[in-house]
Structures are given as structure tokens and as C-alpha cells.
Amino acid sequence: MNTIKNPILKGFNPDPSIIRVEDDYYVATSTFEWFPGVQIHHSKDLIHWNLITHPLSSIKHLNMLGNVDSGGVWAPCLSYSDGTFYLIFTDVKNHYGAFKDTHNYLVTASDIQGPWSEPIYLNSSGFDPSLFHDEDGRKWLVNMVWDHRKNKNSFGGILLQEYDVQKQKLVGPIKNIFKGTELGLTEAPHLYKKGSYYYLMTAEGGTRYDHAVTMARATSIDGPYEVDPQNPMLTSKGKDHLTLQKAGHGSLVETQGGEWYMTHLVGRPLPNIKKCNLGRETAIQKCEWSEDGWLRISAGGNDPQVEVESIDVPEFQFEPAKTKDDFTDETLNIHFNSLRTPVTEEWASLKEREGFLRIYGRESFHSNFQQSLIARRQQSFQVMAETVVEFEPTTFQQMAGLVYYYNTKNYHYLHVSHDEDLGKCIGIMSNSKGYYDEPIDGMISIEDWQRCYLKITIQYEEVQFYYSKDGEHWLKVGPTLDASYVSDENADIVADGANLDQGFTGGFLGMAVQDLSGQKRYADFDYFIYEEEESR
Missing domain, CATH: 2.115.10.20 (Glycosyl hydrolase domain; family 43)
Incomplete structure (x- = not known):
């Protein structure tokens, strides 16, 4: 049996x-x-x-x-x-x-x-x-x-x-x-x-x-x-x-x-x-x-x-889900999700540039309305996610990158943006219970980079971000972060001495773009990888 x-x-x-x-x-x-x-x-x-x-x-x-x-x-x-x-x-x-x-x-x-x-x-x-x-x-x-x-x-x-x-x-x-x-x-x-x-x-x-x-x-x-x-x-x-x-x-x-x-x-x-x-x-x-x-x-x-x-029937296995999405299909992988509204050509397109997912920046992670975020569930305690983005921001209000997301008040975000002194730059924004630290360890200039490779590894409670110019030589960015920020319990609210259950979802890994200036600056993502390790 x-x-x-x-x-x-x-x-x-x-x-x-x-x-x-x-x-x-x-x-x-x-x-x-x-x-x-x-x-x-x-x-x-x-x-x-x-x-x-x-x-x-x-x-x-x-x-x-x-x-x-x-x-x-x-x-x-x-x-x-x-x-x-x-x-x-x-x-x-x-x-x-x-x-x-x-x-x-x-x-x-x-x-x-x-x-x-x-x-x-x-x-x-x-x-x-x-x-x-x-x-x-x-x-x-x-x-x-x-x-x-x-x-x-x-x-x-x-x-x-x-x-x-x-x-x-x-x-x-x-x-x-x-x-x-x-x-x-x-x-x-x-x-x-x-x-x-x-x-x-x-x-x-x-x-x-x-x-x-x-x-x-x-x-x-x-x-x-x-x-x-x-x-x-x-x-x-x-x-x-x-x-x-x-x-x-x-x-x-x-x-x-x-x-x-x-x-x-x-x-x-x-x-x-x-x-x-x-x-x-x-x-x-x-x-x-x-x-x-x-x-x-x-x-x-x-x-x-x-x-x-189990029941007494022959085992029936399905073809394993692919770990890398090259965005060459006409529709998004079934494991990808958006927040509150469907994915439409207005803000996310697989057609505008062949082999890329183009996402137009909209509202911030704190919005309950029009976020430009496409992500998939975290389904193991040990995972790696990777993508590469081409993005030319002109203001600090424009951001694009790789996010580890729970809800509008709890996330870790490795993003490309613009700074008046550094030009195009990369850094980490973290948010717990609606209070955010940004930038963690400062922003790093990548002014002359056409594309920026982004990676996250999660080992149980430890989160580490990386970035690379060529996708082969990786550099750590920021300190080891706390995965429990992205948890049901961290999303709960304490009011009048009582703990109110308010977090009912789970961790997601994905791609996001914001343009708080309203110019709808877009970013192109060439692929997305999600891999799970064997549990220790």
C-alpha cells in the first residue's frame, strides 16, 4: 500500500x-x-x-x-x-x-x-x-x-x-x-x-x-x-x-x-x-x-x-512543474498570481517584447487597488528565486525588482531605482507591520548596467538577496533578513491587548514594478526561476 x-x-x-x-x-x-x-x-x-x-x-x-x-x-x-x-x-x-x-x-x-x-x-x-x-x-x-x-x-x-x-x-x-x-x-x-x-x-x-x-x-x-x-x-x-x-x-x-x-x-x-x-x-x-x-x-x-x-489504486504521477519560465508562452504560468485584479495587457504583457514579461509601474505595495505584482507561492522552507530585469528609472519614485511578499504591510524587496547622486541603483526595502526600513545598508550604483540579475535564497528563517551584472558572478546585497516578517503571525494585529488574526495567506515570490510618479515606466523581465531544495 x-x-x-x-x-x-x-x-x-x-x-x-x-x-x-x-x-x-x-x-x-x-x-x-x-x-x-x-x-x-x-x-x-x-x-x-x-x-x-x-x-x-x-x-x-x-x-x-x-x-x-x-x-x-x-x-x-x-x-x-x-x-x-x-x-x-x-x-x-x-x-x-x-x-x-x-x-x-x-x-x-x-x-x-x-x-x-x-x-x-x-x-x-x-x-x-x-x-x-x-x-x-x-x-x-x-x-x-x-x-x-x-x-x-x-x-x-x-x-x-x-x-x-x-x-x-x-x-x-x-x-x-x-x-x-x-x-x-x-x-x-x-x-x-x-x-x-x-x-x-x-x-x-x-x-x-x-x-x-x-x-x-x-x-x-x-x-x-x-x-x-x-x-x-x-x-x-x-x-x-x-x-x-x-x-x-x-x-x-x-x-x-x-x-x-x-x-x-x-x-x-x-x-x-x-x-x-x-x-x-x-x-x-x-x-x-x-x-x-x-x-x-x-x-x-x-x-x-x-x-x-493511501487508497489501493496505482500511483498516478504528474509531469513536474518547470522551474524556469522564459515567458515564451502566450499566457502566464498557472502558478503565477496577481493582487485583487486580473493580469491585463494594460499593465503586464507577454506580447510587447517577445520572450519577456513587460510590467508597467503602478501603485505602491501599500495599495489595495492597482499593484503591478506577479508572484507565485513559496511552497518549501528552502527555496531560491531568480530573475533579470531591464529597467531605466528616471526618478526615485520608480522601482522594479524581486519581492518576497506577504501583504501590504509585510515584505522584503530587492529593487532597482534611481537616485539623484548615484543614478541607477539597487537596494533593499523591508517592511514589517507597516513600518519600513529603506534603504537597508544603503543603495548601490549600477549606473552603467543594461540589465540587473536578482536572486533570493530562503533557508527557513534566513533570507539573503543577491545581485549580478552577468548572472554568473553574484554579490550579496544587504544583511541576512528575517523570513518571519512574511508570515501569518507577523501579519496579525494586536489591539486592546488581544491578538487579532488578520493574516490568512502566505509567502509569495515574484516580480513587481512601481511608478509613484504616474508615468507608468515599465520594466522587462527575461525569465523567472523558482527552485526548491530538499528539506534538511
């Missing part, structure tokens, strides 16, 4: 929703403010996974212009019924403070690759919506409800309402079917039917180190729900020795052979730091049903396992 090694989806791939269609498995994960929206990976053996599509690929599907950091697409739910794929998602406009503006939508497709329909608006009462297809043909939406009132439980329970396919809207009464357990922060509801019971799986404890998967069941879909007496059925809480932390937010699938597996969220903190620069990732556990009808981890207990027994 083959073995699954967790996490199955490394790097920023949280809130997994898994389905099986015949012999194919699909997992949808959250993308937050990164565009296009929702990642869908495919597998045939639960071991090897391949990114195949982003369903929310145009402005008609998703308009996130102005969305706050870690807003955008939260917790998609993928399901399949009667030849149709259903994808439910939340577009979060705001999640700071007492209020959360959370708009829930549905898109459908007859093929997982699309085309996907235009979004159908559902509601805005909370986040983590999920669609359940009952045996009698009726469809039900569940989502957590957000309560902004003081002296109330802000995670106000799980709402249930019927969805009418013909009318394409929610119909009938809204009922709060589950107020959660003593763990609190009840979210991520998924409904399942097995035997005479409806099972409600939720996430509780919050999406950090107290995260958990909890179960409840009822003989009627609207309750009352009894709680699993051994809750939580999965958690890493209080188990600092475990490799997989933050375990929670589960989703169930039944295999061709009648076995059960649960995908779930995990985090792998940097050694001895408890900060996750890889973001929240996706793992999977083999499960079974106890004699008294409750879901249990097959390995026993409720710890997330690193190694899990």
Missing part, C-alpha cells in the same frame, strides 16, 4: 474542500486577495496532486479592487451533483473590527475546467458557505453567522436555508441549527448524510494553534444536533511536538472502495519561532466510522498524521 506524505498541498492552500467524481479527486482551496480566485488541484491516488484551474478567472466572477489584506475569497466549497460542479465562495470586502462584509456566491460548470457560470448571489450573513445535496434532490446552504453586537458571541452559529436551483436563489426560512461547543469560534460547516444521520462537521477554536475539527449529528437536517462526546475529532492544540500544527477546517470524501478521507488545514511553523511563512496548507487523514457512528482518525486519537495510508 502506498503512503501519502502530508501536507499534500504545500504552501498557501488553506480551507480545503474535497470531492470525488468517479476516479478523480479534486480539492478547492482559498485564495483570499490573490487573483485568479480559488485553486483546484486534481489527483487520482490522493498522493500526487496537480494544479489544474482557477474557476474565478475574470472580473465578472470576482471583483476585489479595494479589498483589504486577507479579504477576498474565503473557504470555497466544491461539490458535484447530477453532472454539475457547484462552487460556493465568499468575497470578503472587510474583516477588521466588529463588522465583516461577507458576500456569498455560487458558480457552476459541467466540466471542472469550465467555463464557469456568472456568480449567483446568495447572502451576506457570514462566511464559510457550503452546499449540501440531499438524497431527495433538495439542496441546502449552511454558513456561519457573524454577530457584530457587543456582549454577544460573534461566531453566532450555523445557519441553514434551502437553495432553489430553478429560481437560482435561497428560499424558505433561515434557521440557526448549531451554536457550537465550548471550543468556540464555530465556522467552516459541512453537511453529510450517512445512514439515518445528518452529520455537521465544523471548525472551532480559531484558525491558529487552537484549531480543531468537531462533529455533531441529527436525524433531521435542521436539528437538534448532538455533539460527538469525544470532540474534537482532530486537533493539534497543546501538542507543540507535532509537525502539523493548526489542524482544523475539515472536508470529507468517500473513495471508490468505500473508505473515508478528510482533507484539512494545517500549518508548519518555522523552527522554534511558531510563525508560518508558508501560510496554511492542506493535509489529509484516513478516517473510519466507529461502532456508535462517529468519525474517527484511522490511526487512533485525534493527532494529524504526517504519513497516511
